[in-house]
Amino acid sequence: xxxxxxxxxxxxxxxxxxxxxxxxxxxxxxxxxxxxxxxxxxxxxxxxxxxxxxxxxxxxxxxxxxxxxxxxxxxxxxxxxxxxxxxxxxxxxxxxxxxxxxxxxxxxxxxxxxxxxxxxxxxxxxxxxxxxxxxxxxxxxxxxxxxxxxxxxxxxxxxxxxxxxxxxxxxxxxxxxxxxxxxxxxxxxxxxxxxxxxxxxxxxxxxxxxxxxxxxxxxxxxxxxxxxxxxxx
Amino acid sequence: xxxxxxxxxxxxxxxxxxxxxxxxxxxxxxxxxxxxxxxxxxxxxxxxxxxxxxxxxxxxxxxxxxxxxxxxxxxxxxxxxxxxxxxxxxxxxxxxxxxxxxxxxxxxxxxxxxxxxxxxxxxxxxxxxxxxxxxxxxxxxxxxxxxxxxxxxxxxxxxxxxxxxxxxxxxxxxxxxxxxxxxxxxxxxxxxxxxxxxxxxxxxxxxxxx
Numbered sequence: 298x299x300x301x302x303x304x305x306x307x308x309x310x311x312x313x314x315x316x317x318x319x320x321x322x323x324x325x326x327x328x329x330x331x332x333x334x335x336x337x338x339x340x341x342x343x344x345x346x347x348x349x350x351x352x353x354x355x356x357x358x359x360x361x362x363x364x365x366x367x368x369x370x371x372x373x374x375x376x377x378x379x380x381x382x383x384x385x386x387x388x389x390x391x392x393x394x395x396x397x398x399x400x401x402x403x404x405x406x407x408x409x410x411x412x413x414x415x416x417x418x419x420x421x422x423x424x425x426x427x428x429x430x431x432x433x434x435x436x437x438x439x440x441x442x443x444x445x446x447x448x449x450x451x452x453x454x455x456x457x458x459x460x461x462x463x464x465x466x467x468x469x470x471x472x473x474x475x476x477x478x479x480x481x482x483x484x485x486x487x488x489x490x491x492x493x494x495x496x497x498x499x500x501x502x503x504x505x506x507x508x509x510x511x512x513x514x515x516x517x518x519x520x521x522x523x524x525x526x527x528x529x530x
Numbered sequence: 531x532x533x534x535x536x537x538x539x540x541x542x543x544x545x546x547x548x549x550x551x552x553x554x555x556x557x558x559x560x561x562x563x564x565x566x567x568x569x570x571x572x573x574x575x576x577x578x579x580x581x582x583x584x585x586x587x588x589x590x591x592x593x594x595x596x597x598x599x600x601x602x603x604x605x606x607x608x609x610x611x612x613x614x615x616x617x618x619x620x621x622x623x624x625x626x627x628x629x630x631x632x633x634x635x636x637x638x639x640x641x642x643x644x645x646x647x648x649x650x651x652x653x654x655x656x657x658x659x660x661x662x663x664x665x666x667x668x669x670x671x672x673x674x675x676x677x678x679x680x681x682x683x684x685x686x687x688x689x690x691x692x693x694x695x696x697x698x699x700x701x702x703x704x705x706x707x708x709x710x711x712x713x714x715x716x717x718x719x720x721x722x723x724x725x726x727x728x729x730x731x732x733x734x735x736x737x738x739x740x
Contacts, residue, residue: 370605379595388586401590405598416608422573427580434548434579445649446548447556449572450563450619451611475581493543494579500544500554501673 357381359425360469367415375412378425383408385426386433393437393495403440407433421460426472437496533693537561537568541675541697546575551651553719556620557675557695560717563618564693617679621717624648625656629715632656637738639663645739652721653739659683659708659716666731669703672722676706681714683707703727 359381365374383404390400410432418428438446479487489506492498498506537545537558544550545558562568615628624646625631634642640660648654659665661681675697676683682691685704690696698704703725708714724740726732 372599375602376595376599379598382583383590383594383598384587385583385585387590388588389583391588392586397588400588401594404590405594405601408598409601409603413603413606415605424577424580426584427573427577430579430583431576433583434546438548445552447552447559447620447623449559449569451609471577472580472584475578476584479578479581479585490578491582494547494582496547496549498544498549500538500540500550503540503543504538 358469360420360465363411363415363418363425363428364420366412367418370415375408378411379408382411382425382429386429389430389433389495390437392491394497395437395440399440403433403436407436410436419460421464421468424468424472531564531693532691533565533567535688535690535694535696536565537571537695538697539571542568542571543575546572546579551719551721552649553646553652553654554673554675554721556624556646556648556654557677557717557719559620560618560679561677561693561695563620621646621656621679624654634658637740638734641665643738643740652719654717654719655740657714657716657718659706659714661708661713662710664705664707667703667705667727668731669725669727670698670700670720670722671725672700672720674698674718674720674724677717679715679717681712682709683714683716684709 357377359378362371362374362378365371366378386407387397387400387404390403391397395403407429411429414432418425423431435446479490482490493503541550541554541558545555550558562572615622617625617629622628625644632644634644634656637643640663642658644656646654646656656679657665659681665683675695676690677695678690678692680692682689682694683706684690685696685706687696687702687704689709720740723735726735
């Protein structure tokens with residue numbers, strides 16, 4: 298891998314990571330992919346429905362595939378996203394207590410929603426995994442409780458303001474970073490987080506648990522807040 | 531607007547996980563609409579949810595991709611963001627309009643309320659408290675969330691202005707007083723009936739569903 302050329306984005310990302318004291322990952326400040334190039338992003342697809350591991354980041358650029366769905370209704374990109382995320386949505390819903398058959402049906406619906414609501418996706422604000430999580434969560438509420446979920450007011454800025462590439466990169470990496478941080482946690486703490494997010498704990502039960510490790514996400518909060526303030530002024 | 535009282539981590543986590551009663555979810559969504567801090571914190575908790583989604587895959591039955599491709603609808607266009615009204619959007623959805631559309635019912639002593647239609651587990655209401663007026667002294671059997679939309683109130687703990695959220699639990703007994711100068715409009719949600727000290731409010735409780 299060519300890492301020895303001068304790359305200001307990589308230097309910036311490295312500085313940023315150090316500043317924010319981000320949770321350690323196995324490949325801490327790995328190579329930074331070049332800015333998303335809409336023509337190039339097609340090339341991460343290898344045949345129908347097969348996502349090829351991108352050679353720049355050693356992992357598939359899900360955000361680029363999602364942008365291809367958003368901007369060009371690219372069905373091959375959708376198929377690649379489906380192969381990866383649909384089984385995970387099914388797994389997540391089953392962990393949350395949904396029966397296998399319904400979880401499978403919901404996973405398909407969640408992926409179909411990913412397609413119809415693609416215009417709302419902003420790669421600087423959420424990784425694809427995070428976005429998929431919010432859609433799956435809302436679907437679970439619909440199915441389990443037949444209740445509405447009040448959503449916060451939408452912000453007056455969205456995907457058509459050209460996102461900053463360093464932010465896109467940071468956001469895309471955060472799932473990997475958080476997954477690593479989660480797996481580094483002692484079993485008891487990890488189980489607690491899982492139970493909270495699988496909807497097994499009420500807010501007062503979460504409040505009663507003192508061992509909830511929240512330090513790993515504090516830097517993310519700072520980053521998101523800076524971005525919000527920047528955009529709103 | 532400087533907001534000093536925010537959603538707690540447990541409330542935000544439960545909201546991110548989709549596990550708050552609808553009435554509390556409405557308070558959370560309304561506060562987040564007014565508060566960048568909590569919007570950023572919500573984003574971080576949702577990212578934890580994203581990381582959890584990555585951890586567990588269960589194979590789908592064969593043909594599920596083809597079935598999904600066959601049912602893909604037309605992509606929806608992004609809706610323009612609604613023009614900012616006095617009430618944040620989550621509330622206008624429940625009120626069926628802006629502040630003028632609220633159907634107030636008198637509670638006595640000039641205080642008015644409007645119960646909002648939410649699912650089980652907790653109730654939500656808008657409260658209109660005249661400037662300088664006190665709400666009868668009460669304690670809590672569960673959690674009471676009070677979000678100030680307009681004006682301000684004070685109790686023994688602090689001052690709560692626009693955007694501020696007071697989280698009251700069983701250990702708090704208080705007499706909120708609306709500040710002089712401007713009527714106070716709040717969104718309040720409880721998951722258990724309040725405990726009023728004096729007889730009159732206690733007798734009226736069932737009637738007002740408070």
